[in-house]
Amino acid sequence: QNFEGDISGKVLDEQSKKPMPYANISVFRMKDSTLAGGGITDEKGFFKIDKLKPGFYKIKIDFIGYDRYITTAKVNPQTPSVNIGAILLKPAVTQLGEVEVKSDKPMVEFKLDKKVINVDKNIVTSGGNATDILRNTPSVQVDMDGNVSLRGSTNVNILVDGKPSTLSAGDKAAILEQIPASTIERIEIITNPSAKYDPEGMAGILNIVTKQEKRQGINGLVTLNYGTMKKFGGTLSINRRVNKTNLFFSYDYRNDDRNGYRNHDRYFYFNDTLLSHTIITSTRTNQNYSHNIKGGFDYNFNPLNSLNFTATYRIGERNGNDYSINKVLSSANTTAQYYERDEKSTNPSNNIDLSLGYKKKFEEPMREFTSDLYFSRGIFNNNENYSQYNFIPIYTSPAQKSTSDNTFTNLTFQSDYVHPISEKTRLDAGIKAMMRTSDENYFFYKFDTLATDFKKDTNLSNHFIYSDYVYAAYTTLSQEWKKFSIQIGLRAEETVQDGNQKTTGYTFKRDYFSLFPSTHISYSLPHDNKLQISYSRRINRPDPHSINPFIDKSDPLTWHMGNPDLKPEYINSYEFGHIKDWKKLSLTSQIFYKTTDNVVSRFRKTDTTGIVTVYPINM
Incomplete structure (x- = not known):
């Protein structure tokens, strides 16, 4: 009854065969899909998930920019330590000769509680401001004075990166005109926000998400x-x-x-x-x-x-x-x-x-x-x-x-x-x-x-x-x-x-x-x-x-x-x-x-x- 097993392995890049540190490892029970354990790989790409009860498990391995890898393993008293060997993660990019094909984000994404407008490639971002972006956002209207309304109501809560700012009390039109459009990555339209969000704003929430540079x-x-x-x-x-x-x-x-x-x-x-x-x-x-x-x-x-x-x-x-x-x-x-x-x-x-x-x-x-x-x-x-x-x-x-x-x-x-x-x-x-x-x-x-x-x-x-x-x-x-x-x-x-x-x-x-x-x-x-x-x-x-x-x-x-x-x-x-x-x-x-x-x-x-x-x- 006190038996505990473990699952281990090593994660490598499929092309370079180099170890991949900090890859996410998730282990789920096959019978009910509950999370049994998890962790990340070390500097040499190794991982070990311990304190596992006997049974069948599904292992998911994730890393940003790579396809998810899924495999299964069985832990029992006869094989308490299971090594699934070297896992080769495939980059989420397909190369055809000299052409690199990547999947772009769609212009509009639909989530359970919000609609996401990806404006990164909108031509307006080259020289406008946040007001110009909102003028081209579905369900959003902006009048000649820069007042923003959602579904016809000006009672809308505007956030920047999910955070409150002087937009919550000050001159919203003046502040929006001061936010460069080139710094905006997407607009999140939340017309019926969940309990996680502030309940202020009769029409809902407009969340302006700015860009974050990730390149080294x-x-x-x-x-x-x-x-x-x-x-x-x-x-x-x-x-x-x-x-x-x-x-x-x-x-x-x-x-x-x-x-x-x-x-x-x-x-x-x-x-x-x-x-x-x-x-x-x-x-x-x-x-x-x-x-x-x-x-x-x-x-x-x-x-x-x-x-x-x-x-x-x-x-x-x-x-x-x-x-x-x-x-x-x-x-x-x-x-x-x-x-x-x-x-x-x-x-x-x-x-x-x-x-x-x-x-x-x-x-x-x-x-x-x-x-x-x-x-x-x-x-x-x-x-x-x-x-x-x-x-x-x-x-x-x-x-x-x-x-x-x-x-x-x-x-x-x-x-x-x-x-x-x-x-x-x-x-x-x-x-x-x-x-x-x-x-x-x-x-x-x-x-x-x-x-x-x-x-x-x-x-x-x-x-x-x-x-x-x-x-x-x-x-x-x-x-x-x-x-x-x-x-x-x-x-x-x-x-x-x-x-x-x-x-x-x-x-x-x-x-x-x-x-x-x-x-x-x-x-x-x-x-x-x-x-x-x-x-x-x-x-x-x-x-x-x-x-x-x-x-x-x-x-x-x-x-x-x-x-x-x-x-x-x-x-x-x-x-x-x-x-x-x-x-x-x-x-x-x-x-x-x-x-x-x-x-x-x-x-x-x-x-x-x-x-x-x-x-x-x-x-």
């Missing part, structure tokens, strides 16, 4: 590009990988000018009676530039333990001019008001992202532990000057200007563990703590003709500080069969929110606990057809602007304010999809359905003078 030695790349509308830039990247250490550095510059226009009609009704009709026509010019610097290192202590550090610094500016013609018609369709408004803006920004990660692999294949610490800080300033020229009726509007000093910080700790129960069964678990702070200080000035200088308008200026702390734990269980696979998960989160409207002295605090289950099911049909069904529960927490109780009266016709009593929205998301693959073509179709609790809606209240006050409420 020193590698570099220099690119220059020029396009229409004064769109130009350049990239310099250097990578040095020697033995256990990899050092990398990159610099990117972008300049992009954009022009546009918009037309807007607004009707005011009171008790179903039309009071006025406002017609707004505007033209806009924008000049954007950015510098992007990234550096860091990867260090492998040994084949099972590694450390990585990355620092990214971005600085940029968006300058714009918006000229609008405003015409207000009365209920009798006569011109009651006519004025032109000129708005000039300067929006400098700088942000930094720091990431420190540790990865621990085990001798058992697919088993690993990771621990990561992220810090991001973004400073976004907005300086605007307003001039209004009134023609009907004729009067003088004082010149106006505003300044916004906004700082966002995010500190996140995350730890994840993956445990393969068997060849087809896997357990994931993890914890996460995220601390975010938003400090928004807004100043509004009006020109005083008597003092011949701008004076601060205390009725419009305000300072709001908001923090939220999210503590989470999750677990998922995945099981695969021949044609059927399933993943179930559960995530628990405790959220604490603090708000301080320093101008008015109003403070509030709120905390709540939430559960987020998820289920993903996939079934393979004949003739390369596949069905997918999924469910997840998500949350849409109010942003700082939505809960700031201060009334913004900068627009004379429309006032805006937040609602500190606003509750988060909870979304139940259901999806059903079909995938049909051909040799060079794939067709996907999806039906999705969402139900939302505590729906947030913009409530508009009009007074007798026609001024509209807009604020959010839960329906």
Whole structure:
């Protein structure tokens, strides 16, 4: 009953016959496919898997860039030590004379819980930015201001390399324009994320995965590009990988000018009676530039333990001019008001992202532990000057200007563990703590003709500080069969929110606990057809602007304010999809359905003078 045997062997390259160190060895029981043991080869290519009970075993040998090798062995008291001899691994490359044929990644890959768009060979990557890549990504839309939406909803969570950054709170459009397209390897579209991911974002998650240089030695790349509308830039990247250490550095510059226009009609009704009709026509010019610097290192202590550090610094500016013609018609369709408004803006920004990660692999294949610490800080300033020229009726509007000093910080700790129960069964678990702070200080000035200088308008200026702390734990269980696979998960989160409207002295605090289950099911049909069904529960927490109780009266016709009593929205998301693959073509179709609790809606209240006050409420 205490018998223990072992299986040993040696792994060699089929062509050079040289030993292959660090190849992965997996040993599975034949009767139930459970993982019995595993390990890696030593410097001379030898391996030995011990503490095996009597029985039949399947041995899998894997190495990156080589075809998998599978064999079987029997361990019993008569042959307790089984040597399967020299194993020759074949490179995953076929050579025909002088031609080397490799399998390229497909443009689109379908996983159980996400869709992967490989953009490495997209022509846009030669000179664009992340916004340009997203414009060419299926299911993703980007408007003229750079606002990103997924399936028609702007409530999407954007990650970089699976990590939070200033994209989670700052000016997303400005930051995306500062990420060079040439550094992006793929876009992961996760419309119904599992419990492993943060549940924020009603529409789902867009994960921007950047490239990692894996070649040995020193590698570099220099690119220059020029396009229409004064769109130009350049990239310099250097990578040095020697033995256990990899050092990398990159610099990117972008300049992009954009022009546009918009037309807007607004009707005011009171008790179903039309009071006025406002017609707004505007033209806009924008000049954007950015510098992007990234550096860091990867260090492998040994084949099972590694450390990585990355620092990214971005600085940029968006300058714009918006000229609008405003015409207000009365209920009798006569011109009651006519004025032109000129708005000039300067929006400098700088942000930094720091990431420190540790990865621990085990001798058992697919088993690993990771621990990561992220810090991001973004400073976004907005300086605007307003001039209004009134023609009907004729009067003088004082010149106006505003300044916004906004700082966002995010500190996140995350730890994840993956445990393969068997060849087809896997357990994931993890914890996460995220601390975010938003400090928004807004100043509004009006020109005083008597003092011949701008004076601060205390009725419009305000300072709001908001923090939220999210503590989470999750677990998922995945099981695969021949044609059927399933993943179930559960995530628990405790959220604490603090708000301080320093101008008015109003403070509030709120905390709540939430559960987020998820289920993903996939079934393979004949003739390369596949069905997918999924469910997840998500949350849409109010942003700082939505809960700031201060009334913004900068627009004379429309006032805006937040609602500190606003509750988060909870979304139940259901999806059903079909995938049909051909040799060079794939067709996907999806039906999705969402139900939302505590729906947030913009409530508009009009007074007798026609001024509209807009604020959010839960329906």
